[in-house]
Amino acid sequence: EKELKLASWGPTQHYVATARAEWINEVNEKLAGRYKIVDYPGGQLFGPREMHTAVARGSVDLGVVLQPAMLAMVPILQGVYLPFAFDNLDEVAEAYSGESLEILERAMEAKRLKLVYMSYTDGVQMYSAKGNIEKVEDLKGLRVLSQSPIFSEIMAKLGAAPDTSVPQTEQYMALQRGISDAIANSVVGGYFQKNHEVAPYVTLMDMSFSTIPVLMNLNTWNSLPADVQEVLTSIGHEKGLKTLAMAKGWQANFENKLKEEGATVTEMSDEEMEKIRVVAREVWEKWAKDNGPEAQRLLEISLKR
Amino acid sequence: MEPQPPKKFFLFRFIDFTSDVGGVASAICLLAATFIITYEVFVRYLFSAPTTWVAEISIYLCMALGLLGAAYALKNNSHFSITIVVDRLTAKNRRRLKIFTNLMGIAYSIIFIVKGAEMAKFAWDIKDASTGVLQFPLWIPWSLVPIGGLLLTLQFINKLAEEFAHREG
Amino acid sequence: MMTLYVIGFIVAFLLVLASGFPVGFGLGFLGLGLMVFYTGFDQALTMGIERAYTALDSSVLVAVPLFIFTAQLIAETGMGKRLFDAARTFLGRFRSGLGTATIASSGIFAAMTGSSFVSASTMGLIAIPELRKAKFSDTLISSAITAGGSLGMVIPPSIVMIVYGYLTDESIGKLFMAGMIPGVLLIVLYSAALALCFRLERRGRPAPPVTLPGQDGEEQAPAAAANGGAVNSPFGQLKEAAEFVPMTKFKAFKEAFWGLLAPIIILGGIYLGVFTAPEAAGIAAIYCMLIGFFIYRTLTIRKFWNALMSSAMISAMVAVIIIGGAIIGMVVVYGRIPQQILALIVAKDLSPLLLLLLINLFLFFLGMFLEVLALVYLAIPLLYPVVLHMGWDNIWFAVILLINANLALITPPMGGVLYIVSQIGAIPINKVIKGALLPVIIMVVLLIVIIFVPSIATWLPGMM
Numbered sequence: 001e002k003e004l005k006l007a008s009w010g011p012t013q014h015y016v017a018t019a020r021a022e023w024i025n026e027v028n029e030k031l032a033g034r035y036k037i038v039d040y041p042g043g044q045l046f047g048p049r050e051m052h053t054a055v056a057r058g059s060v061d062l063g064v065v066l067q068p069a070m071l072a073m074v075p076i077l078q079g080v081y082l083p084f085a086f087d088n089l090d091e092v093a094e095a096y097s098g099e100s101l102e103i104l105e106r107a108m109e110a111k112r113l114k115l116v117y118m119s120y121t122d123g124v125q126m127y128s129a130k131g132n133i134e135k136v137e138d139l140k141g142l143r144v145l146s147q148s149p150i151f152s153e154i155m156a157k158l159g160a161a162p163d164t165s166v167p168q169t170e171q172y173m174a175l176q177r178g179i180s181d182a183i184a185n186s187v188v189g190g191y192f193q194k195n196h197e198v199a200p201y202v203t204l205m206d207m208s209f210s211t212i213p214v215l216m217n218l219n220t221w222n223s224l225p226a227d228v229q230e231v232l233t234s235i236g237h238e239k240g241l242k243t244l245a246m247a248k249g250w251q252a253n254f255e256n257k258l259k260e261e262g263a264t265v266t267e268m269s270d271e272e273m274e275k276i277r278v279v280a281r282e283v284w285e286k287w288a289k290d291n292g293p294e295a296q297r298l299l300e301i302s303l304k305r
Numbered sequence: 306m307e308p309q310p311p312k313k314f315f316l317f318r319f320i321d322f323t324s325d326v327g328g329v330a331s332a333i334c335l336l337a338a339t340f341i342i343t344y345e346v347f348v349r350y351l352f353s354a355p356t357t358w359v360a361e362i363s364i365y366l367c368m369a370l371g372l373l374g375a376a377y378a379l380k381n382n383s384h385f386s387i388t389i390v391v392d393r394l395t396a397k398n399r400r401r402l403k404i405f406t407n408l409m410g411i412a413y414s415i416i417f418i419v420k421g422a423e424m425a426k427f428a429w430d431i432k433d434a435s436t437g438v439l440q441f442p443l444w445i446p447w448s449l450v451p452i453g454g455l456l457l458t459l460q461f462i463n464k465l466a467e468e469f470a471h472r473e474g
Numbered sequence: 475m476m477t478l479y480v481i482g483f484i485v486a487f488l489l490v491l492a493s494g495f496p497v498g499f500g501l502g503f504l505g506l507g508l509m510v511f512y513t514g515f516d517q518a519l520t521m522g523i524e525r526a527y528t529a530l531d532s533s534v535l536v537a538v539p540l541f542i543f544t545a546q547l548i549a550e551t552g553m554g555k556r557l558f559d560a561a562r563t564f565l566g567r568f569r570s571g572l573g574t575a576t577i578a579s580s581g582i583f584a585a586m587t588g589s590s591f592v593s594a595s596t597m598g599l600i601a602i603p604e605l606r607k608a609k610f611s612d613t614l615i616s617s618a619i620t621a622g623g624s625l626g627m628v629i630p631p632s633i634v635m636i637v638y639g640y641l642t643d644e645s646i647g648k649l650f651m652a653g654m655i656p657g658v659l660l661i662v663l664y665s666a667a668l669a670l671c672f673r674l675e676r677r678g679r680p681a682p683p684v685t686l687p688g689q690d691g692e693e694q695a696p697a698a699a700a701n702g703g704a705v706n707s708p709f710g711q712l713k714e715a716a717e718f719v720p721m722t723k724f725k726a727f728k729e730a731f732w733g734l735l736a737p738i739i740i741l742g743g744i745y746l747g748v749f750t751a752p753e754a755a756g757i758a759a760i761y762c763m764l765i766g767f768f769i770y771r772t773l774t775i776r777k778f779w780n781a782l783m784s785s786a787m788i789s790a791m792v793a794v795i796i797i798g799g800a801i802i803g804m805v806v807v808y809g810r811i812p813q814q815i816l817a818l819i820v821a822k823d824l825s826p827l828l829l830l831l832l833i834n835l836f837l838f839f840l841g842m843f844l845e846v847l848a849l850v851y852l853a854i855p856l857l858y859p860v861v862l863h864m865g866w867d868n869i870w871f872a873v874i875l876l877i878n879a880n881l882a883l884i885t886p887p888m889g890g891v892l893y894i895v896s897q898i899g900a901i902p903i904n905k906v907i908k909g910a911l912l913p914v915i916i917m918v919v920l921l922i923v924i925i926f927v928p929s930i931a932t933w934l935p936g937m938m
């Protein structure tokens with residue numbers, strides 16, 4: 001029996017983690033006696049910051065990767081993470097299929113990464129300490145914590161003051177003490193990271209949808225027999241779809257939890273969202289222009305929806 | 306102060322010089338980190354205009370600080386070590402042990418040169434960039450690993466040579 | 475088989491440490507060697523070096539060299555001496571009051587930084603010469619500084635609690651609060667224990683003569699020699715502090731004013747949201763520079779450069795230890811050693827109390843070999859399911875883990891604070907370990923009390 005080492009991170013109660021646990025169990029049952037996936041949870045081996053590189057290098061066979069964290073390594077992935085370009089999660093899932101999936105897989109394989117399956121998370125919303133965001137004007141001067149260049153760019157164009165200077169471990173304190181005003185996070189992720197305790201005004205904007213792929217080192221992948229590859233991806237695909245379904249239920253569920261714990265949850269009007277999209281579009285187009293024909297094609301496919 | 310071995314061969318004076326250069330570089334990195342972090346606080350608090358580079362660059366400066374300064378600390382015999390057992394050995398056995406541990410040190414730091422260079426090249430080949438906003442090319446901080454390893458290897462060789470010089474002296 | 479493996483691991487560990495090879499290099503070397511058994515030669519080296527890099531590639535660690543630099547500047551500018559003299563004046567005629575002053579100042583540092591290394595090195599530089607003058611023994615000095623250092627992550631803010639909150643879905647604000655009462659209790663207990671031990675030590679000895687400059691040097695020299703040439707250590711900057719002259723409380727306050735302002739600026743800045751806790755390290759260094767150059771005028775370019783060079787050197791040494799610890803931690807994780815030990819414990823179907831006791835022993839044992847964050851990242855995913863399974867209070871368990879994590883800092887063989895105290899004070903490591911026994915015992919006692927009286931941990935967060 002050969003071991004396939006999987007490195008993961010994050011809370012084990014998250015639906016992406018529970019679906020992954022099922023995937024591991026079912027794969028291990030199917031491949032019993034031949035292959036066995038062994039999980040190293042909680043960031044013991046690698047965290048989201050360095051996971052994609054570790055998998056590419058082969059330091060671990062399988063890794064749970066935070067898609068936005070690997071944008072610098074595989075820039076084309078930005079195409080499925082353009083802020084305000086997708087109305088809902090189904091559109092994102094669709095972008096991970098067909099021709100656009102081929103483009104993405106090629107780009108990842110060039111970096112020695114094989115996509116085993118994709119997990120989906122609920123949309124990124126705005127947690128503010130200063131009141132709900134009702135209009136675009138409310139963003140003026142808002143110090144928003146950010147880790148993403150393209151998000152920062154759009155926020156700056158909208159008049160906000162995106163701040164990338166506060167490391168993750170300090171973000172809770174920064175919001176509590178007023179160094180920062182707001183942070184972008186998903187409903188479920190923000191609940192787990194306790195964003196609502198210090199930034200209780202949650203505005204639903206579905207800015208973007210981060211995905212959490214399970215990636216395998218390409219060499220390891222190529223060393224596996226075809227039927228084993230098939231088991232990994234087919235069960236994975238099933239679990240990926242499960243996260244897609246769970247994302248919606250969990251978001252609703254955790255919206256209620258947020259409210260129970262004193263947060264105010266509102267939605268931004270379509271009218272205001274449209275104003276933001278006009279600004280965002282310039283940024284997408286510039287991105288596509290800077291990143292070559294494949295990026296152009298990806299944007300085209302995305303915008304067709 | 307420990308008496309210096311009477312005359313140091315040119316090569317070993319040169320090695321000490323490389324360690325000193327590493328030490329000075331590391332001190333400059335520390336000073337730079339101090340100033341840029343304070344700069345960040347000022348521009349963020351006074352002008353609501355946080356930088357996109359200080360958080361990340363300060364990490365790399367501190368990596369450089371550690372990796373480039375290690376040989377300088379070794380030159381000054383400053384690394385934490387436990388000498389309760391060693392102090393009870395005879396001079397001859399102590400020297401033998403020191404020769405052995407210095408060889409271990411050489412092996413350890415050579416791994417940093419070889420593997421560090423391999424990783425730096427890998428980061429270069431796949432154009433790996435940092436996760437943050439800066440998208441900093443990672444072959445640069447990775448290069449600090451083999452450079453630090455080289456400085457350390459040289460200084461361990463120096464320490465080994467000192468042990469042999471002691472026997473003759 | 476497992477037992478054999480663990481014993482072999484410990485023996486190899488002790489051999490490397492005893493060889494006199496610098497601890498950081500030794501741990502890394504051993505870790506790479508052990509890793510070869512799991513992954514083969516080439517892969518082991520690759521992963522080891524990768525781990526070394528990622529261990530340093532951390533925003534959390536940036537504050538460490540900056541606070542070390544601050545500590546050096548506080549010593550070079552004479553600010554520390556002024557602060558200490560003020561504490562001495564205000565604490566009156568009791569010599570043992572110096573122990574209390576050390577613990578209280580460490581508490582302030584803990585509330586500023588959350589870094590135990592920094593707390594220990596700063597307080598060490600300032601307090602050790604003074605404690606020596608007051609005729610504290612080397613062992614008792616070690617007790618005072620290691621105790622102070624161990625407060626770093628109990629008193630909020632605390633990185634351990636942030637990690638715990640994130641991984642287990644618990645309120646970080648509540649977790650911070652949970653550390654407050656145990657932290658204050660530790661300060662009180664440490665101060666009382668130090669005063670008591672000092673009395674016991676003094677009893678039956680002639681009253682200490684009036685301290686004369688140079689007298690302490692005799693005690694230091696052999697100690698330093700026994701420490702393997704620590705005379706040349708960068709910490710060997712312990713100044714022979716000028717004679718303490720009794721003064722009025724007003725004068726003491728005036729002398730120490732700028733020094734007293736420093737923690738106020740730093741804490742105030744953090745709490746008013748001007749800067750983050752790691753950034754406070756940079757502000758603190760700049761503040762000390764300004765005071766030293768322009769107000770006290772005690773800082774010369776030469777002294778400044780010396781402070782900078784020795785800070786760089788100390789930081790490099792810390793980095794070497796972090797790398798070594800990270801590599802050995804990787805082997806422990808990769809070999810799934812904790813899981814196997816835990817499986818043995820849980821399988822026995824024990825009573826909750828016995829299980830908790832065994833978990834604490836397990837954490838204590840891991841803490842001997844791992845550094846704080848490595849321990850926390852390893853322990854939470856392992857133990858949180860047990861907490862859920864047993865229906866234990868999550869905040870209560872977080873505090874138990876927190877205290878165990880802080881114990882890890884001062885338990886040999888892998889206890890960073892121990893080595894810092896040894897180097898700074900030129901005190902042989904065995905004396906430091908003996909001295910650290912005092913805070914270790916007190917923490918264990920507190921741990922037992924918290925196990926039986928959970929409200930010490932849960933009352934304050936419950937009030938929120």
Ligand code: NA
Binds near residue numbers: 589626627630
């Ligand atoms: Na603290």
Ligand code: NA
Binds near residue numbers: 843884
């Ligand atoms: Na320890």
